[in-house]
Amino acid sequence: MRLRNVKNKDEIMDNSLYLIKNYFDYKGKWNKLFGNDNPIFIEIGMGKGQFIINNAVNNPNINYIGIEKYDSVIAKALQKIPDNLNNLFMIRADALNIDQIFDKEISKLYLNFSDPWPKKRHHLRRLSSNIFLDKYNFIFKTEKNIEMRTDNRDLFTYSLVSFSNHGYIFDQISLDLHHDNMPSITTEYEDKFSNLDMPIYFVNCRKK
Ligand SMILES: C[S@@+](CC[C@H](N)C(=O)[O-])C[C@H]1O[C@@H](n2cnc3c(N)ncnc32)[C@H](O)[C@@H]1O
Numbered sequence: 240m241r242l243r244n245v246k247n248k249d250e251i252m253d254n255s256l257y258l259i260k261n262y263f264d265y266k267g268k269w270n271k272l273f274g275n276d277n278p279i280f281i282e283i284g285m286g287k288g289q290f291i292i293n294n295a296v297n298n299p300n301i302n303y304i305g306i307e308k309y310d311s312v313i314a315k316a317l318q319k320i321p322d323n324l325n326n327l328f329m330i331r332a333d334a335l336n337i338d339q340i341f342d343k344e345i346s347k348l349y350l351n352f353s354d355p356w357p358k359k360r361h362h363l364r365r366l367s368s369n370i371f372l373d374k375y376n377f378i379f380k381t382e383k384n385i386e387m388r389t390d391n392r393d394l395f396t397y398s399l400v401s402f403s404n405h406g407y408i409f410d411q412i413s414l415d416l417h418h419d420n421m422p423s424i425t426t427e428y429e430d431k432f433s434n435l436d437m438p439i440y441f442v443n444c445r446k447k
Contacts, residue, residue: 248314252331255317262330267342273302273326278346278380281306283334283366284353288316290426291349295327297424305329306337334366334374341378348375348385350398352428355391367398372405383407383446388416388439390432395440407444416441 245251252258259265265272269279277300282291285305295303303326307313313331320327332340353366363370367387375383385402389395399412413419416439422429429439 245311245314248310251314257320259328259330262340269344277302280347282349293424303327308333338374338377345378350387351426355394367401386443388441390437402444407446409444411443413441
């Protein structure tokens with residue numbers, strides 16, 4: 240997601256208590272930052288943050304970290320966080336560095352409407368490619384758990400193969416999530432595509 244430049248993005252980012260700038264310093268110590276031992280769930284490519292913020296509001300016993308690579312996008316997300324939320328942080332980072340940010344401390348990873356990178360020569364940039372799945376091995380606490388939603392059938396089938404090749408077992412798969420089991424918390428892109436009556440593909444998978 241690219242947004243037109245958000246004019247005061249630097250000011251928003253400088254002043255937000257929810258943006259962690261020195262995130263490499265917290266590798267292996269994120270629970271200390273939250274001040275509790277609750278499980279930590281992350282979303283890579285959180286966009287404007289609707290999904291992760293609403294999850295944090297509704298699940299106070301889970302800690303959330305939203306990751307987004309563009310300043311203008313994360314500035315929009317930071318502006319939406321309600322006051323006094325103590326189970327959410329955001330970081331402006333590229334997922335390529337994920338194994339330098341976390342060390343065996345994450346309980347769940349959300350990949351919501353990740354960029355599809357349709358050209359074959361770009362497939363390794365997909366957040367479910369071998370390159371990223373190898374890195375995710377280092378971030379999970381015990382069991383590895385990835386949940387993905389997408390409107391893109393090609394990305395979805397590619398991801399199912401990729402997850403399976405990496406030893407993930409499928410807990411739940413849906414080819415039309417909103418007709419099978421309408422989620423109570425949705426993402427911005429999910430709203431956009433479901434309003435167009437497009438199917439939302441969903442998978443929840445685990446690896447010991
Ligand atoms: C299509 S948007 C989806 C946003 C949101 N998850 C949703 O479902 O509404 C994908 C987002 O992922 C971000 N993104 C893509 N690649 C990324 C990466 N390697 N690291 C961090 N964020 C990334 C993009 O900047 C964009 O905001």
